Amino acid sequence: MHASAVNFALGFFGWPLDGKYEQVITIEASGFNNTLAPYDTCPNANAHNKCDRSLTYVKEWTGIYLKEAQERLQADLQPTEDGQGFNLEIEDVYRIQQMCAYETVALGYSKFCELFTEDEWEGFNYALDLVFWYESAFGSPVARVQGLGYIQELVSRLTHTPIEMYNTSTNATLDADDLTFPLNDVLYVDATHEVVVLNSRSHSRLQRRSSNLNVIQTVLTALNLTTLAASGPLPADHIPQHRSFRVSDLAPFATNVQFQHADMFAIGSYMSLVLSCPAYPVQSDDAGASYIRIVVNDGPVPLTGVRGCPPSPSGLCPLTTFIEAQQTTVQEVDWEWGCSGDWEVPEGNAWETVGGWYPEKDTDAE
Numbered sequence: 001m002h003a004s005a006v007n008f009a010l011g012f013f014g015w016p017l018d019g020k021y022e023q024v025i026t027i028e029a030s031g032f033n034n035t036l037a038p039y040d041t042c043p044n045a046n047a048h049n050k051c052d053r054s055l056t057y058v059k060e061w062t063g064i065y066l067k068e069a070q071e072r073l074q075a076d077l078q079p080t081e082d083g084q085g086f087n088l089e090i091e092d093v094y095r096i097q098q099m100c101a102y103e104t105v106a107l108g109y110s111k112f113c114e115l116f117t118e119d120e121w122e123g124f125n126y127a128l129d130l131v132f133w134y135e136s137a138f139g140s141p142v143a144r145v146q147g148l149g150y151i152q153e154l155v156s157r158l159t160h161t162p163i164e165m166y167n168t169s170t171n172a173t174l175d176a177d178d179l180t181f182p183l184n185d186v187l188y189v190d191a192t193h194e195v196v197v198l199n200s201r202s203h204s205r206l207q208r209r210s211s212n213l214n215v216i217q218t219v220l221t222a223l224n225l226t227t228l229a230a231s232g233p234l235p236a237d238h239i240p241q242h243r244s245f246r247v248s249d250l251a252p253f254a255t256n257v258q259f260q261h262a263d264m265f266a267i268g269s270y271m272s273l274v275l276s277c278p279a280y281p282v283q284s285d286d287a288g289a290s291y292i293r294i295v296v297n298d299g300p301v302p303l304t305g306v307r308g309c310p311p312s313p314s315g316l317c318p319l320t321t322f323i324e325a326q327q328t329t330v331q332e333v334d335w336e337w338g339c340s341g342d343w344e345v346p347e348g349n350a351w352e353t354v355g356g357w358y359p360e361k362d363t364d365a366e
Contacts, residue, residue: 005191024180026171035149036190038169038218042339044358045142049347053141054134056347058127059090060236065123066093069116097124105253125248126239132247137217138229141345143356145338147222148330150190153181154259155326158292158319160184168335216251221356222329225294226305233352250296258295261319290319337361 005023013020028037039045070093079085096112097120103110116124133139136146149169156163156175160183166172175181220228231244293315294301300315307325309317337343338358345351345359 005189008189008191022179022182024174026174033149033166033169033171035153035169035171038146038149041169042142042146042335044339044341044343045146049345050142051140052135053139053345053347054131057130057134057234057236058094061123061127061130062090062094064237065120065127066090069093069120073115094124094127097121122239125246126234128247129243129245130234130236132217132251133234133245137221138226138245138354138356139233139352140221140356141343141353141358142338143218143221145222145333145335145356145358147218147220147356148333148335150219151222151326152330155323155330156181157183157188158259158261158323216255216257218356219257220250220296220301222333223294224305224307224325224329224355225301225303226355227302229354232354233349235349249299252297255297257297260293260295262291262293262316264289264291291316292319292322293317334358334361 002025006017009017009021009023026032026034026036028034028040030040033041039051044050067090070088070090073093073096074088077086077088079087097116100110100112100116103112137143146169152163152168152170153175162183163170163175166175173180228245228250231240231242234240234243234245293312294303295315302311302315303309303317303322304311306317306322307328308321309325334341341358341361343359343361351359
């Protein structure tokens with residue numbers, strides 16, 4: 001991640017880098033608050049049946065779409081007369097598909113890829129949808145609460161005001177220091193191992209934080225990007241024809257999410273944006289207004305799930321509206337209950353969430 005951070009800075013600023021940006025490398029370890037690795041301070045994010053709800057779904061689905069592949073590959077691995085050989089389980093075949101993906105990224109090509117049909121690769125694609133949906137996104141009971149700390153930092157940057165209370169995964173040592181968490185820059189880049197979370201605005205200095213693993217889904221869930229969950233929970237026995245949640249679109253290797261802040265100004269009878277957005281008919285109260293949009297892998301995401309954000313062809317939402325909605329989210333999400341509460345959810349579809357919510361607290365039992 002350090003090399004990725006330096007390479008980004010070299011591409012953005014050019015050589016030499018001295019005095020052009022500041023890099024903060026955060027600690028990912030148990031006991032250290034880190035909004036880019038919130039699971040280290042959220043016990044329920046590591047609890048069986050809370051953090052791994054996808055297991056039941058993936059086991060059922062792989063047993064369906066990989067059945068023929070298992071039989072086909074097993075034919076080449078039958079035990080010999082002296083007992084040599086290997087009995088392939090469905091999970092083994094699934095791991096072989098994973099090897100194709102990782103070897104292709106690391107080496108540029110993998111012979112494992114040739115072992116499967118196009119339909120089986122579509123099945124693999126959907127298996128990853130199940131993994132992410134039920135473990136770290138809208139179908140996970142610990143998704144929204146894990147994204148809470150990052151939302152607090154986002155609001156702090158957008159409002160240029162310090163975080164008032166450190167009661168989530170935020171790190172008071174770093175976030176209360178203007179050197180490690182400045183509030184008046186215009187470009188912030190937050191990096192994790194498999195994804196890069198970009199907060200883009202428009203001044204001149206870069207601050208980058210580096211951490212490991214993928215937290216992008218928890219952030220998208222906490223932001224209330226409900227259009228990504230519009231088709232509802234994912235079934236384990238078939239691929240929905242028009243599903244709204246696709247990991248291949250949201251979290252491929254080298255994923256990036258940009259929070260773009262733009263100001264609007266009038267040109268003749270149309271409104272134009274600092275960003276490259278289509279022009280809009282002028283409204284009397286638009287000139288000088290500030291907007292925000294979220295771009296995931298070059299595609300603007302509709303923000304209509306964010307409280308008060310209107311439909312927009314370019315995914316724009318008034319900045320003040322967006323900030324107020326996120327501040328409400330910060331107030332509504334209970335970090336203590338979501339991360340440390342004594343609650344359970346049953347396996348499978350006996351319990352579902354499409355907003356990444358934990359079960360409600362039983363106030364009658366208190």
